[in-house]
Structure formats: structure tokens, C-alpha cells
Amino acid sequence: MKLYDAKQAPNPGRVRIFWAEKSVEIPTEQVGLLGMENRKGPFLVKNPLAGVPLLELDDGAYIAATVAICRYFEALHPMPCLLGDGAFAQANIEMWNRRAELALMLPVAARLGGGTSNNRSERP
Numbered sequence: 001m002k003l004y005d006a007k008q009a010p011n012p013g014r015v016r017i018f019w020a021e022k023s024v025e026i027p028t029e030q031v032g033l034l035g036m037e038n039r040k041g042p043f044l045v046k047n048p049l050a051g052v053p054l055l056e057l058d059d060g061a062y063i064a065a066t067v068a069i070c071r072y073f074e075a076l077h078p079m080p081c082l083l084g085d086g087a088f089a090q091a092n093i094e095m096w097n098r099r100a101e102l103a104l105m106l107p108v109a110a111r112l113g114g115g116t117s118n119n120r121s122e123r124p
């Protein structure tokens with residue numbers, strides 16, 4: 001298993017924080033976002049949406065999207081429970097997660113001039 005990571009980017013950082021809380025260590029490979037390595041052939045074959053983080057599994061499958069990767073590790077390593085114990089806690093965490101992404105991270109990224117896969121159509 002390997003995580004395609006970019007040390008300076010917030011989304012892969014969320015996965016690394018999640019792993020740290022669960023005391024999980026996985027090899028990482030840095031993807032140079034400034035050199036747009038994520039938008040070149042080899043990486044695009046792995047993740048056509050171009051974003052990091054991207055988790056490569058031992059069987060060759062890929063999981064893209066921060067929350068999906070975190071959910072995968074929550075299922076593999078349930079303790080400590082980070083995504084909620086019970087229906088309300090899970091929904092509440094998901095609600096705040098979505099709020100943080102949509103109301104905080106997206107406007108900040110837009111103000112900084114890009115850097116998310118959600119506005120890649122505006123980039124060369």
C-alpha cells in the first residue's frame with residue numbers, strides 16, 4: 001500500500017493526521033504539485049481527477065478522495081474511533097466535514113488562486 005502525497009497540500013495532510021491518530025504508518029510518495037506532476041501521464045492514469053491524496057492498494061486498486069481514504073482506514077483500524085460511534089455521531093462528523101470543505105477550504109483555495117481538483121478547469 002502507498003499514499004501519493006504532497007507535503008504542502010491540506011488534503012493529504014488530513015490523511016496523515018488521521019493515520020497519526022490511529023498510529024498507522026504507510027509508505028508515501030511525494031507528487032510535485034508545483035511542477036504539475038499530478039497532471040502528467042503516469043499519475044493521471046492512476047487518478048484521472050489528478051488530485052492528491054491517492055491511495056494505491058496492494059491489489060492495484062486506487063482510492064481517491066480524502067474522506068474515502070480515511071473511511072477505508074477507519075474500517076481497517078476501528079480504534080480509536082474517529083468517524084463517529086453511532087448514527088448521530090457519524091452524521092454530525094460528516095456534517096462538519098462537509099461544512100469545513102465547502103464553506104472553508106473551497107473559498108480559501110479559490111482566493112489563493114487554485115490548488116484543488118474542483119477548479120481544475122480554470123487551470124492550464
Ligand SMILES: N[C@@H](CCC(=O)N[C@@H](CS)C(=O)NCC(=O)O)C(=O)O
Pocket residue numbers: 009010011012033038039050051052053064065066067115116117118120
Ligand atoms: N476531492 C479531493 C480533492 C483533492 C485535491 O483537491 N487535492 C489538492 C491538494 S489539497 C490537489 O491535488 N491539488 C492539485 C491539483 O488539483 O492540481 C479529495 O477530497 O481528496
